[in-house]
Amino acid sequence: xxxxxxxxxxQGTTSxxxxxxxxxxxxxxxxxQPLTQHYPRPGWVEHDPEEIWTTTLDAVGVALxxxxxxxxxxxxIGVTNQRETAVAWERATGAPVHRAIVWQDRxxxxxxxxxxxxxxxxxxxxxxxLRLDPYFTATKLTWLFRHNPELHRRAREGEICAGTVDAWxxxxxxGGASFxxxxxxxxxxxxxxxxxxxxxxxxxxxxxxxxxxLPAALPSRSRFxxxxxxxxxxxxxxxxxxxxxxxxxxxxxxxxxxxAKNTYGTGCFLLSxxxxxxxxxxxxxxxxxxxxxxxxxxxxxxxxxxxxAGALVQWLRDELGLIRESAEIEPLAASVPDSNGVxxxxxxxxxxxxxxxPHARGAILGLTRGVTRAHLARAALEAIALSSAELIEVMNAxxxxxxxxxxxxxxxxxxxxxxxxxxxxAGIPVLRPESTETTALGAxxxxxxxxxxxxxxxxxAALWRPERVFEPRLGSAERHRRLRDWRRAVExxxxxxx
Numbered sequence: 001x002x003x004x005x006x007x008x009x010x011q012g013t014t015s016x017x018x019x020x021x022x023x024x025x026x027x028x029x030x031x032x033q034p035l036t037q038h039y040p041r042p043g044w045v046e047h048d049p050e051e052i053w054t055t056t057l058d059a060v061g062v063a064l065x066x067x068x069x070x071x072x073x074x075x076x077i078g079v080t081n082q083r084e085t086a087v088a089w090e091r092a093t094g095a096p097v098h099r100a101i102v103w104q105d106r107x108x109x110x111x112x113x114x115x116x117x118x119x120x121x122x123x124x125x126x127x128x129x130l131r132l133d134p135y136f137t138a139t140k141l142t143w144l145f146r147h148n149p150e151l152h153r154r155a156r157e158g159e160i161c162a163g164t165v166d167a168w169x170x171x172x173x174x175g176g177a178s179f180x181x182x183x184x185x186x187x188x189x190x191x192x193x194x195x196x197x198x199x200x201x202x203x204x205x206x207x208x209x210x211x212x213x214l215p216a217a218l219p220s221r222s223r224f225x226x227x228x229x230x231x232x233x234x235x236x237x238x239x240x241x242x243x244x245x246x247x248x249x250x251x252x253x254x255x256x257x258x259x260a261k262n263t264y265g266t267g268c269f270l271l272s273x274x275x276x277x278x279x280x281x282x283x284x285x286x287x288x289x290x291x292x293x294x295x296x297x298x299x300x301x302x303x304x305x306x307x308x309a310g311a312l313v314q315w316l317r318d319e320l321g322l323i324r325e326s327a328e329i330e331p332l333a334a335s336v337p338d339s340n341g342v343x344x345x346x347x348x349x350x351x352x353x354x355x356x357x358p359h360a361r362g363a364i365l366g367l368t369r370g371v372t373r374a375h376l377a378r379a380a381l382e383a384i385a386l387s388s389a390e391l392i393e394v395m396n397a398x399x400x401x402x403x404x405x406x407x408x409x410x411x412x413x414x415x416x417x418x419x420x421x422x423x424x425x426a427g428i429p430v431l432r433p434e435s436t437e438t439t440a441l442g443a444x445x446x447x448x449x450x451x452x453x454x455x456x457x458x459x460x461a462a463l464w465r466p467e468r469v470f471e472p473r474l475g476s477a478e479r480h481r482r483l484r485d486w487r488r489a490v491e492x493x494x495x496x497x498x
Contacts, residue, residue, distance in 0.1 A: 004075040004453045005067070007236075008444040009056055011081045011165055012244065013102065016055035018063040019437060020074070021444040023453055025463030027437060029069070031062025038099060043106040046099035049087050052165065053172050071232050077173070078240035078447030079224075080247035080439050081165040083188045086140035088151070088162040088213075094176055097151060097160065100168075101140040108139035115139075120206055127203060129187070129194050129280050129287025129300075131356065137164060138190035138207040145208055155213040162213040164189065166241050170215075173238060175228025179215045182224075182241040186217040187289040194289055195278045197298070219294025220246070221450045240446025242291040244439050245269050246301060250291040251442030252407040252433070253464040255457045260395070260403040261438070262388055262422075264412035266314075267352070268306040270391050272403055275300065281398030284353035291446055292457075302398050304353035304391040308346040308362075309384045310412050315348070316380055322373045330417050332377040339379040341366040343489040346383055351490070354394045361496040365489050381418045382425075386486040389425035393483070405429055409436040416468075424474035425482060434465045 003023050010017040014037070020029035033055035038046040064070060084103035089096045101107075112132050115121065121132045130136055141162055145152035154160045161171065167181045186192040186199070191209060193200040197217075204211055218224065220242045226235040242250060245263065249271045252261040260272035273290060276298050280287050290299040313329050316322040323329055343365045350358035364376070396402040406428055412418055413432055423430040435441065445460045447453075454460050474482075 004448075005069060005073055006444040006448050006453060007060065007063070007071070007074045007077045008440040008447070009060065009077065009079045009169065010244070010440040010443065011052060011056055011079070011169060013082045013104070016052065016059045017440060018056070018059040019440045019444065020063050020067040020069060021441065025441065027435065029063040029065070029067030031059035031066065033058045041107070045102040045104040047085065047102055049089065049096040049100050049168055052100065052168065056169060071227065071236055072234045074236050075453055076237045076239040076447040076451035077227070078443030078445070079166055079169055079238060080242055080244050080443035081169065081185070083164065083185060083243035083245065084135060084137050085165050086137045086144065086162065087165060087168040088141070088144060088160055089168065089171070091159055091161050094171065098144055100165070101144070103135055105140065106134050108134040108143050111139045111142050115206065124190060124203065124206070126280060127193050127200055128190050129278065130190055131286065132190070136188060136190040138203070138209060141209045142207045152208070152210070156210040158212040160213050161215070162209070163215045166243070167215040170224050170238060170241070173227050174225040175231050177228065178225030178238075180224050181215045181217050182220045182222070183217060183289040183293045184220055184243040184246040184291055185241070188243060192217065194287060194300070197294070220291040220446050221294070223450065237451060238447070239450035240443055240448075242442060242446055245271055245303065246288065246291045247442030247446070248409060248439040249273065249301060249442070250445060251438035251440070252409065253461045254407070255292065255461065257399060257401045258404045259407065260392065261407045261409065264309055264384070264408065264410035266309065266311045268309040268384070268388055270304045270306070270388060270395065271301050272395055272399055273299070274302045274398070275400040277400070279398065281395070283394045283397070284356040285395060285398055291442065302395055304395055306387050306391065307350065307352045308348050311348065312344070312346040312380050312383060313412070315346070316377065322376060329377050329381065330415050332374050333381050334417050336372070336374045336378055339382055340371050340375040341368065342371055342375050342379040343485065344376070344379045344383045345489050345493045347493045351493070353391055355490065355494060357494050359495045359497040360493045363489070363493045365492065381415070381421055384412070385418060385421035385425045386482065388422060390483055390486060392426050392428075403428060405431060407431045407433065409433070409438045419470045420473070423470040423472045425479060427472050427474070427476065427479050429472070430470040431466045432468050432470070434467045
């Protein structure tokens with residue numbers, strides 16, 4: 001018999017990807033298509049929903065062809081997606097009514113300020129575990145409906161569907177037969193009660209979003225529908241959905257407290273399993289539902305966002321010309337034993353957790369005539385590692401048990417020096433897996449568990465294979481001194497643009 005294969009769709013901000021995954025967890029086919037970014041005004045970011053769909057279809061076709069399979073050979077489909085992005089379309093025709101408003105979009109800052117001024121911020125935080133910020137989905141829908149009252153009327157009457165990218169893809173995959181989202185994506189909208197696991201009527205009223213327009217919210221491991229025979233010629237179950245960061249934590253085997261994952265991309269996303277209690281964390285951290293929620297009860301994750309990580313290396317390359325290629329940063333930084341007293345705080349667009357200061361601005365501190373480009377390169381890598389190490393310390397105060405192990409993915413995870421610095425400053429082992437495609441693998445694992453390809457998370461955990469382990473080499477006293485110096489530098493950047 002043909003071994004079972006899972007199709008994982010990974011619809012991201014800059015591209016749509018698809019992977020074919022075998023029962024042994026190995027990837028046998030990959031497809032990727034770029035996605036056009038639209039910037040109609042400063043601070044506005046949009047995607048074409050139809051292009052999201054067509055690039056996803058194209059990526060699926062390439063992945064299946066590379067694997068030498070057809071969709072009929074696939075046991076199930078898992079979906080993971082860029083979170084918080086808002087999509088709206090007509091229920092009758094499936095035609096989008098506006099471009100998708102991307103999670104990066106800042107047009108709703110005024111709406112957030114109005115709600116904050118009305119005194120609703122703490123209620124929103126306690127109900128959703130999130131901050132009142134344009135980042136999340138709700139105010140994007142508020143803006144959409146306020147700018148088109150007729151669309152709002154149609155939404156109240158059930159003629160308009162509105163949701164996150166996973167709901168749009170599920171609708172398209174099933175030919176309009178299923179309109180559903182999962183708990184992880186729903187918990188990033190500012191409309192979902194994370195304690196009760198359902199849309200919250202008080203929040204729906206606050207953000208002026210009709211319940212009739214929203215999808216059904218289901219656990220990540222659910223039967224979300226079947227592919228349309230008219231579109232695909234066969235019925236394959238969509239058996240797992242999770243937002244990209246929760247999917248990555250699942251793909252890294254983060255099934256219990258004590259383990260965290262860090263994704264090193266343009267910024268850093270640090271997530272840790274937080275157990276079954278919905279305690280809203282402090283220090284700018286966010287609470288969301290995890291991909292295991294709904295199986296044995298609630299499951300929560302604590303998340304911290306660092307806005308600039310790989311973008312700092314890009315700045316050294318593109319704006320300062322210190323390096324020609326991003327890969328040059330490692331040998332240049334390794335050519336000196338330390339940063340010669342230099343600290344870089346890359347607050348180019350403000351700071352995320354734990355400070356959440358939009359008025360902070362970047363700084364290079366400790367400059368002397370003896371500082372070289374190599375010292376700046378070293379300070380840049382240290383900044384990425386120190387910001388994540390500080391966040392782990394802050395996060396530990398909100399977790400049922402401290403993080404003992406950090407698993408890593410993302411483009412910068414291939415940088416050995418950065419990973420060693422991360423282990424040194426965090427004081428815990430840093431584990432890099434054989435495959436850093438953890439987001440798509442998480443979606444595949446969720447679907448495969450639902451479809452019976454794997455029987456338990458223990459079986460899935462056994463598929464995770466480390467490529468290298470970085471053990472901390474820095475003494476405790478020196479580590480704490482470096483973190484204190486980092487905090488001192490960060491405090492000098494706070495409120496600069498005010």
